[in-house]
Amino acid sequence: MDPYLYLDRDSIVHRLDPRTKITLMLASFVLGLLFMHPAWSLLALGVVLIHGAISRSLSNLKRIWFILFMLSTMGTVLWALFSKGATPFIGPIKLEAFLFGLGSAIRIDTFIIAGMIFLSTTRNEEMVLGMVRMGVPYRLCFAFSTALRLVPTITSTAYTISQAQRSRGLDLDSGNAIQRFRKNIPLVVPTFLSTIRSTNVFAMALDAKGFGARPKRTSYLRIGLHAADFVFLVIMVILLAAGIALWAMHFGRIPGLVKF
Amino acid sequence: MELAIDIHDLSYRYRGQKRQALQGINLQVQRGDFIVVMGPSEAGKSTLSECLNGLVPHFFRGKFRGQVIVLGRNTREHSVAEMAEHVGLVFQDFESQLFSTNVSLEVAFGPENFAVPWEEIDVRVKRTLALVGLTGMENRTPASLSGGQKQKLAIASVLAMEPSILCMDEPTTDLDPISKLGIFAIADELRRNQEMTLIIVEHETEEALKAQRIVLMKEGTILRDGPATEVLREVDLMEEIGVQPLQVPLFFKRCGARDLPLTVEDGVEAFQRRGWRIDEAAVEALRRQDAQRAQTYGDVLIKVQDLTHQYPGRVDALRGVDLEIRRGEFLAVVGQNGSGKTTLVKHFNGLLEPTGGAVLVDGQDTREQGVYKLGQRVAYVFQNPDHQIFSQTVYDEVAFSPRIRNLPEAEVKERVKEALEAVGLVGMEQEDPFSLTKGGRERVAVASVLSARPDIIILDEPTTGLDYAEQRSMMELVSRLNQQGHTIIFVTHSMWVVAEYAHRVVVMKDGHVLLQGLTREVFAEEEKLRQTFLQPPQIVSLSNQLGHTLLSVPEMVQCTRMEG
Numbered sequence: 001m002d003p004y005l006y007l008d009r010d011s012i013v014h015r016l017d018p019r020t021k022i023t024l025m026l027a028s029f030v031l032g033l034l035f036m037h038p039a040w041s042l043l044a045l046g047v048v049l050i051h052g053a054i055s056r057s058l059s060n061l062k063r064i065w066f067i068l069f070m071l072s073t074m075g076t077v078l079w080a081l082f083s084k085g086a087t088p089f090i091g092p093i094k095l096e097a098f099l100f101g102l103g104s105a106i107r108i109d110t111f112i113i114a115g116m117i118f119l120s121t122t123r124n125e126e127m128v129l130g131m132v133r134m135g136v137p138y139r140l141c142f143a144f145s146t147a148l149r150l151v152p153t154i155t156s157t158a159y160t161i162s163q164a165q166r167s168r169g170l171d172l173d174s175g176n177a178i179q180r181f182r183k184n185i186p187l188v189v190p191t192f193l194s195t196i197r198s199t200n201v202f203a204m205a206l207d208a209k210g211f212g213a214r215p216k217r218t219s220y221l222r223i224g225l226h227a228a229d230f231v232f233l234v235i236m237v238i239l240l241a242a243g244i245a246l247w248a249m250h251f252g253r254i255p256g257l258v259k260f
Numbered sequence: 261m262e263l264a265i266d267i268h269d270l271s272y273r274y275r276g277q278k279r280q281a282l283q284g285i286n287l288q289v290q291r292g293d294f295i296v297v298m299g300p301s302e303a304g305k306s307t308l309s310e311c312l313n314g315l316v317p318h319f320f321r322g323k324f325r326g327q328v329i330v331l332g333r334n335t336r337e338h339s340v341a342e343m344a345e346h347v348g349l350v351f352q353d354f355e356s357q358l359f360s361t362n363v364s365l366e367v368a369f370g371p372e373n374f375a376v377p378w379e380e381i382d383v384r385v386k387r388t389l390a391l392v393g394l395t396g397m398e399n400r401t402p403a404s405l406s407g408g409q410k411q412k413l414a415i416a417s418v419l420a421m422e423p424s425i426l427c428m429d430e431p432t433t434d435l436d437p438i439s440k441l442g443i444f445a446i447a448d449e450l451r452r453n454q455e456m457t458l459i460i461v462e463h464e465t466e467e468a469l470k471a472q473r474i475v476l477m478k479e480g481t482i483l484r485d486g487p488a489t490e491v492l493r494e495v496d497l498m499e500e501i502g503v504q505p506l507q508v509p510l511f512f513k514r515c516g517a518r519d520l521p522l523t524v525e526d527g528v529e530a531f532q533r534r535g536w537r538i539d540e541a542a543v544e545a546l547r548r549q550d551a552q553r554a555q556t557y558g559d560v561l562i563k564v565q566d567l568t569h570q571y572p573g574r575v576d577a578l579r580g581v582d583l584e585i586r587r588g589e590f591l592a593v594v595g596q597n598g599s600g601k602t603t604l605v606k607h608f609n610g611l612l613e614p615t616g617g618a619v620l621v622d623g624q625d626t627r628e629q630g631v632y633k634l635g636q637r638v639a640y641v642f643q644n645p646d647h648q649i650f651s652q653t654v655y656d657e658v659a660f661s662p663r664i665r666n667l668p669e670a671e672v673k674e675r676v677k678e679a680l681e682a683v684g685l686v687g688m689e690q691e692d693p694f695s696l697t698k699g700g701r702e703r704v705a706v707a708s709v710l711s712a713r714p715d716i717i718i719l720d721e722p723t724t725g726l727d728y729a730e731q732r733s734m735m736e737l738v739s740r741l742n743q744q745g746h747t748i749i750f751v752t753h754s755m756w757v758v759a760e761y762a763h764r765v766v767v768m769k770d771g772h773v774l775l776q777g778l779t780r781e782v783f784a785e786e787e788k789l790r791q792t793f794l795q796p797p798q799i800v801s802l803s804n805q806l807g808h809t810l811l812s813v814p815e816m817v818q819c820t821r822m823e824g
Contacts (some may be wrong), residue, residue, distance in 0.1 A: 003399060004361065004403070006361060006401075008362075008399055008401075030454070044293070055715050077544050098662065106326070123361045124360070124361045124364070125360060125361060125365050146359070146450075149359060156403065157647075160644075160647050161647045161648065162641070163606075163642070164640075164642040164647045164648040165648060166611070166631045166632070166635070166637075167611060167631060167635055167639070167640040167642070167658060167709075168635065168648065168664075168708065168709060168712070169632060169635045169636070169660075169661050169664045169665055169712065170664060171632045171664070185650060186648075186650045186660070188650075189650035190646060190647055190648060190649060190650050193646065194646055194647065196622055197353075197646070198353065198355065198356035199356075201351055201356035201357060202356050202357065202359060203319075203351045204310075204315055204319055204351065204357075205351060205356065205357035205359075207313075207315065207318075207319060207340040207341060207344065208313055208315065208340065208344050208348075208349045208351075208357075208418075209344060209369055209370040209373060209417070209418070209421065210341050210344040210370055210373035210374050210421065211373055212341055212347060213341035213342060213344060213373050213374055213659060214373065214374060214375045216375055217372045217373050217374075217375055217378060218371075218372050218373055218375050218376060218378060218381065219378075220364070220365060220368035220371075220372055220378065220381045220382070220385070221365065221368075222378070252395075
């Protein structure tokens with residue numbers, strides 16, 4: 001089981017400078033935020049999906065579809081229930097509220113997918129190097145990337161531990177909510193302790209490999225802005241400018257909606 | 261010439277511990293020396309390694325006395341990062357020291373920190389990966405490598421910093437026997453070509469033959485420090501302190517010889533020169549015993565039929581395995597790193613389901629039974645006891661399995677008592693399992709599956725991370741469980757454990773069964789074993805070269821005739 005989202009593929013997006021990829025991700029967030037109406041947010045989602053297709057990273061959707069599905073269903077229902085509008089739709093839900101719920105769900109999915117594309121196309125080390133070149137201190141960048149790295153490490157430890165406990169008869173799927181919660185103790189305690197122990201070795205290994213020995217370090221990974229970066233950045237600026245212009249012209253809003 | 265390492269009166273006690281981790285250590289190491297540090301658990305070997313690059317006293321808190329001078333630098337006055345340029349340290353826990361997203365970046369990390377120019381890093385990455393045999397894996401994620409490959413990567417990532425002193429703390433625990441020797445060969449080559457000073461902490465004695473000097477430690481002190489060829493002949497002392505002695509000199513010592521050969525070749529030569537011979541009748545008696553034992557097994561418990569397993573998106577981990585395991589067997593599954601050993605045995609308790617073929621336990625398909633149901637009959641002890649211990653007392657940990665199956669508390673109590681008796685932990689019921697040694701925690705893990713009263717017990721690498729004495733007592737325990745009627749299946753890299761304890765051996769290679777048979781038959785096929793990176797223990801090789809397969813030093817002594 002490979003716990004990383006990163007896909008080692010040779011797409012044009014993979015070859016972009018990490019600074020470009022970071023900027024593209026941030027721009028996707030802005031684009032996703034602009035419009036409330038689902039038809040318009042769908043448009044933003046479409047742009048992100050095209051970016052994903054070019055980067056050949058949409059296969060990772062298989063790994064996160066459940067999260068996307070749950071968040072959008074729950075999101076649609078909750079926002080629809082708690083917002084108000086004028087036009088009757090289904091029962092207590094008004095049409096405007098429903099549209100807002102749906103639009104918000106699409107927005108959340110857009111953010112997550114943009115993040116997924118970034119992580120699928122950018123190595124941890126690239127991200128660090130990109131942030132360093134953008135002026136963020138190295139130690140801070142490394143801490144950030146370590147936090148990201150910890151997630152898959154914990155996942156794989158937890159997986160081994162759950163196999164060990166299932167072998168001993170732990171059955172996580174039966175019982176009521178409280179019983180199920182209690183059943184997680186045999187998983188949580190060893191995972192927690194193993195993580196602390198390995199984090200300690202990790203810290204020692206960092207020291208032993210000369211982390212912070214010189215004020216400046218070199219990088220084996222080489223990055224640089226090339227023609228493709230400028231093409232992507234120009235397209236991004238155009239899309240973003242168009243989006244903001246349309247937003248300023250009041251497109252993509254839901255008239256009559258009262259948010260909670 | 262300036263010494264590489266100069267240690268004076270070093271004592272160290274970790275904060276919060278009563279015991280001295282190191283006490284009165286004096287050690288001088290010349291540049292270009294190759295030293296192996298041996299000793300039982302808690303001897304202070306790891307602490308000594310961590311003194312060399314300053315992790316002790318800078319990283320750990322504790323009471324430090326004395327002086328450690330490495331290449332003219334007092335470790336107290338230099339930071340770990342500064343020392344790291346000169347002293348490379350490979351840790352025992354190799355998983356946790358890998359943190360990059362691909363193999364070449366992992367190797368580049370150290371040189372990057374020392375601001376080595378790109379071109380030079382590139383040269384070093386290629387060279388060190390070639391040296392450890394990982395060329396072609398540059399773009400793999402470390403997480404996708406096998407245990408042995410990860411260990412090699414951890415070594416490469418330190419070598420790339422080109423330290424003058426390289427210290428490796430048990431660098432070969434997860435490697436198959438031939439890869440183990442490979443690491444020692446690499447180390448030796450580095451020392452010769454680049455005048456690197458080498459310090460290897462190890463408890464496998466056969467590898468230590470390559471060293472110039474051996475330092476024997478116990479309870480924080482140095483017991484012996486001398487040429488390898490001298491220390492390795494002190495077989496009684498080694499056995500006494502819980503370090504495995506070399507089998508060839510041990511055999512000659514047991515036969516009353518004065519000058520002790522160390523290698524198999526020298527052993528054969530000495531054996532013949534002395535006019536000793538192997539008693540055919542005695543060997544025949546051993547063979548008969550093997551055959552008789554095989555007659556006592558019961559009906560077929562596990563039947564593997566044309567089993568194939570494929571992990572998503574990868575090549576077949578198992579292809580076309582056929583196997584039968586009978587009640588009462590004591591079976592070892594061996595093979596090179598990544599040959600499919602663990603994948604195979606995880607099918608027996610339903611943790612993995614076949615992607616092709618079938619596994620029947622008691623005549624019923626494992627797919628129909630599931631882990632929960634199978635778990636009552638087939639117990640699985642994982643490699644790392646820390647992956648399953650969670651309770652605050654030994655009692656609760658062992659009681660987990662019967663309690664989760666809703667047995668009455670009286671029955672639970674009965675079973676815990678029985679399980680703790682079996683593993684020798686009676687009286688420890690109220691102890692915190694985390695306060696025990698690795699060997700103790702391993703016992704708790706075994707007891708915690710015994711309390712389910714399983715027929716079959718699967719153990720994944722039951723001796724890894726234990727010292728010789730602990731390994732012996734662990735295997736004695738497993739042996740007793742077998743005599744009490746449990747069917748035992750264990751996965752291991754440790755060939756002497758297989759030779760001395762297993763009744764039957766299955767040798768895996770690239771996902772299929774290469775060889776299976778009684779232990780004696782399998783070890784007779786030395787050439788075939790080598791093809792799959794396995795090497796019989798010294799004594800087995802010695803006896804093979806003398807025309808018969810004997811599995812342990814006592815067997816060899818028993819079958820040797822010394823008179824005319």
